[in-house]
Amino acid sequence: MAMSQHGIDFTDRCVGTILGAAFGDALGAPVEGWTPDAIRNEFGEVRDYVEARLGAGCYTDDTQMLLATGRSLVRCHGVDGAVCASSCAELFDPDRGYGRSATAILNALRDGADYRETATMLFPGGSFGNGAAMRIAPVGLLFEPDDISDLRRDVAEAVRATHTHPEAVDGAFLVAVAVAGLSRMADYRSFDPVERLRQYSSLCHDDQMRARVGLAADLLSKKVKVDDAVVQLGNGVRTIDSVPTALYLAFRYIDDPEQAIIESVGAGGDADTIAAMCGAVVGAMHGAEALPQRWHDGLERGEDGYDALREVAVQLSELIT
Numbered sequence: 001m002a003m004s005q006h007g008i009d010f011t012d013r014c015v016g017t018i019l020g021a022a023f024g025d026a027l028g029a030p031v032e033g034w035t036p037d038a039i040r041n042e043f044g045e046v047r048d049y050v051e052a053r054l055g056a057g058c059y060t061d062d063t064q065m066l067l068a069t070g071r072s073l074v075r076c077h078g079v080d081g082a083v084c085a086s087s088c089a090e091l092f093d094p095d096r097g098y099g100r101s102a103t104a105i106l107n108a109l110r111d112g113a114d115y116r117e118t119a120t121m122l123f124p125g126g127s128f129g130n131g132a133a134m135r136i137a138p139v140g141l142l143f144e145p146d147d148i149s150d151l152r153r154d155v156a157e158a159v160r161a162t163h164t165h166p167e168a169v170d171g172a173f174l175v176a177v178a179v180a181g182l183s184r185m186a187d188y189r190s191f192d193p194v195e196r197l198r199q200y201s202s203l204c205h206d207d208q209m210r211a212r213v214g215l216a217a218d219l220l221s222k223k224v225k226v227d228d229a230v231v232q233l234g235n236g237v238r239t240i241d242s243v244p245t246a247l248y249l250a251f252r253y254i255d256d257p258e259q260a261i262i263e264s265v266g267a268g269g270d271a272d273t274i275a276a277m278c279g280a281v282v283g284a285m286h287g288a289e290a291l292p293q294r295w296h297d298g299l300e301r302g303e304d305g306y307d308a309l310r311e312v313a314v315q316l317s318e319l320i321t
Ligand code: RVK
Pocket: 060, 061, 062, 097, 098, 099, 100, 101, 102, 103, 123, 125, 126, 127, 128, 129, 130, 131, 132, 134, 237, 238, 270, 272, 273
């Protein structure tokens, strides 16, 4: 067991980050695009993997890109934008449900395009989708929270091939900051989630992101009902409509990682991605051992499945310890 200077099992936190994302993705995928009401009527709560197009327990583009990003960090001992891009392009399986712009860019990268020129291929201002935030957690693991001066630059470089829009970069940066901080924190009771969200809000460069993360802090401090908070925060594929929601749910249920992920799936809309981002954050805080055994057992196996995700997480922890 690798104990970090903070007296925690940092390896388990890294595995919790990666698997938390994968579990959220695989749990949310079958209800991606559903309304919260439709999910409630069909399942009550989604507590387990259910059958879907790819099969029960199968993950989507979120985890595929996160795994590719993690592997590139291990290969380069840190962020190299070109390698992040080529690693994502290598693993790219269009069947896993990628966004429109992401698909076009990954195909172009496979055909040899320069990763510094692809982000605006489809949308002139770049994509504001949450595809940067959904895959960035491994980068957060590499940073000590009291030394994040280079984190924004590394995040931007890691996602540069697909996302340069300030909203998308803000979202990825906040997920990485949350993972950096919580993966090193001994006890979830040692921080004030409302204060933390306010701090995240102040880190945003994009005005809309700053406002939406501020709203998440307000809703948490006023103890607004979760369903109402999700309506106000959004559940869409746009970064402003999903990253603040995922952070809100992670902090609202920071004492209960299983419920945090279940509630994120229940938010509907971009459920796989909201639950993946929330899963990375609560997994960073609680570690893999704290996540339900049935989710470990049911996740897809195979070359890039459960064991591969664990392996890259352990390798990431070894870059630090
Ligand atoms: C399918 C107009 C824009 C836009 C812009 C819209 C997977 C487009 C994952 C685009 C995640 C979609 C998600 C996704 C991750 C983005 N103007 N519309 N400037 N920017 N959009 O292609 O990796 O589910 O409709 O960049 O960010 O599970 O198709 O992909 O939910 O957002 O996709 O944006 O998406 P992309 P991404």
